[in-house]
Amino acid sequence: MQDKNRPITITSNGGKSSSTLPLSTSPLPIHSSVLTQQFSDIIRRYKYYCQHIQRLLKETEKSYDEINDTRVLAPEKMSKIHLSKSDREYLDALKTRPLALIICSQSYSGKSRFVNELLNEQLLPESPIIDNNAVVRMIRIKNHPIHGASFSISGSFELINADIMYKAVSWATVPRDDLIVNGTNEHNSLLNNDDNLTDDYEQQETASLEIRKPLELLSDDLQIVITPSNQNLNMKQIYLQITENIVPIFIYIIDQEILSPNDIDELRFFRSIVPNEPILFIRIDQSDNSSNMSEAPCVQTFRQLCDLGFLSFLNTESTDNTSDTTPLFQSDMIDNGLTNFTLFLNYVLKHIDRLTIRAVGILQRSHELCLDLFNDSAFDMARDILITPKRLSYAREKEKNLYESLIALTNSKQNEIQKLILQAVDEMHEVLADEACSLEIPGIELTDQLTVKNARDLKKCTSAIQEQILVRLNETIANKLLDSINVLHDNYIGTLTRCLFSLEGSRDEDESELSASKALQE
Incomplete structure (x- = not known):
């Protein structure tokens, strides 16, 4: 027979821990000082790692800014290595938001019992002071040297000096009327001076109670958030309310033998809206009714959680902790959780x-992508260094061939041009003589024998006749050259096009750009 007082642990990963932080292997009582010390060590190490991650993030952004300023990589490549908005929000949350234990349960009794045992004091009233049908507001517990409490609404304005909204209290256990929504006591010990705050049950969201007091277990970087009970809110509203400005660790207290149909529906809906949030299920029911059942209650509960997808009979814990669509790791279940907090x-x-591994993975992926881009750029530069001299040599060779071809083409047309000029002169010889005789030159005085009087007038007449003859010859020669110019143009363009085609064929042509040979043809 199995000892019924022995703690039974059911975990999705065989109870193995991947951490190197030394934890006590023997069962720790909940009031043990070793528990408090180890819990503080865990939170302290977490904050140390978060600070180191922020330092890596700062150095990463500084390096990316230098790369961007020096234009080492193209802007489209730089956009690939920058962190996405969701990744940046996740890294910022680790820096600015505290950890919080989100305490959920089948009933208020399970929450209050677990929290009181965890804090080792009777902070929350238990049954029968508050029954499981009462409408209980959300509770947030923080560590602070001064004992105080206040009411706040999610998403409301924040005060510059947050201390003024807390009122000093003297109670050790929270009064019932401060927890119950629509309490019957009109003279609430905490609310009797606040006329503007109402607790209307029909509102979509009620004020949450924030308690701060000296708590050895908690620190400035850790809070306890207790979910509201029996409020008229859907699961998504509750999730947004309890996870505001914190990094949540969900804990679900099972204080009854098995999950009820309503509990199963709530857990199924929770998994549908936030599938990447694991939950630690802790059974604190120690009633002995297993003799009347074919299976122990813990086994039945385990099967229910397996059917919901939170737990598995096999080790399905993923080694990839960087995905946003899969759980960081599988949920766990602890039986008789109040007797041994080592598993917690x-x-x-x-x-x-x-x-922290997910945060480091985000930075690692960005660094790897940056290194890949640098490797690709270095490969392209090395390739250019190897092939550029060959390209220059090839271009010089083709340029020389082009020059020689153009010179040969020009020389071959030289005789034809000379023949055209001589032919034009022969045809216009008589016409030019007649035009020279009839040319009127202003400012010239002639003698009776039609001769000029002095050498200056002779020089002026000679210049005017030469200019007239050259103009007429140019017009005639130009008209005769028009036909041959088209032929010469085609020869020049054809030679240039062939050379450009040859040069462009030595590289991969970008179809989106117009090549030089096509532009020359157009």
Whole structure:
């Protein structure tokens, strides 16, 4: 027979821990100082890793800015290595938001019992002071040297000095009327001076109670958030309310033998809206009714959670912790959780390790992509260094061939041009003589024998006749050359086109750009 007082642990990964932080292997009582010390060590190491991650992020952004300023990589390549908006928000959340244990349960009784045991004090009233049908508001517990409490609404304005909204309280256990929505006590010890705050049950969201007091287990970087009970809110509203400005660690207390149909529906809906959030299920029901059942209650509960997809009979924990669409790791279940908190510490340690591993994975992917781009750029530069001298040599050779071809073409047409000029002169000889005789030159005085009077007038007449003859010859020669110019143009263009085609064929042509040979043809 199995000892019924012995803690039973059911985990999705065989109870193995990947952390190197030394934890006590013997069962720790919940009031043990070793528990408090180990819990503080876990949170302290988490914050140290977060600071190191932020330092890596700062150095990464500085390096990317230098790369962008020096134009080493093209802008389209730089856009690939920058962190996405979701990744940047995740890294910023690790820096600015504290960790929070989100305590959920089948009933308020399970939440209050677990929190009181965890804090080792009777902070929350338990049954029968508050029954499981009461409408209980959300509770947030923080560590602070001064004992105080306040009410706040999610998404409301934040005060510059947050201390003024807390009122000093003297109670050790939270009064019932401060927790119950629509309490019957009109003289609430905390609200009797606040006329503007109403607790209308029909509102979509009620004010949450924030408690701060000296708590050895908690620190400035850790909070406890207790979900509201029996409020008229859907699961998505509750999730947004309890996870505001925190990094959540979900803990679900099972204080009954098995999950009820309503519990199963709520868990199924929770998994549908946030499939990447694991949950630690802790059974605290120690009633002995297994003799009347074919299976122990813990086994039945385990099967229910397997059917919901939170747990598995096999080790399905993924080694890829960087995906946003799959859980960081599978949920776990601890039986008789109040008698041994070592397993609880193991889960918290694994959870925050996965958070930091995911953050490091985001930076690693960005660094690897940047290095890949640099490797590609270096390969392209090395290739250019090897082939550029060959391209220059080839271009010089083709340029020389083009020059020689054009010179040969010009020389071959030289005789034809000379023949055209001589032919034009012969044809216009008589016409030019007649035009020279009839040319009127102003400012010239002739003698009776039609001769000029002095050498200056003779020179002026000679210049005018030469100019007239050259103009007429140029017009005639130009008209005769028009036909041969088209032939010469085709020869020149044909030679240039062949050379350009040859040069362009030595590289991969970009079809989106107009090549020089096509432009020359157009």
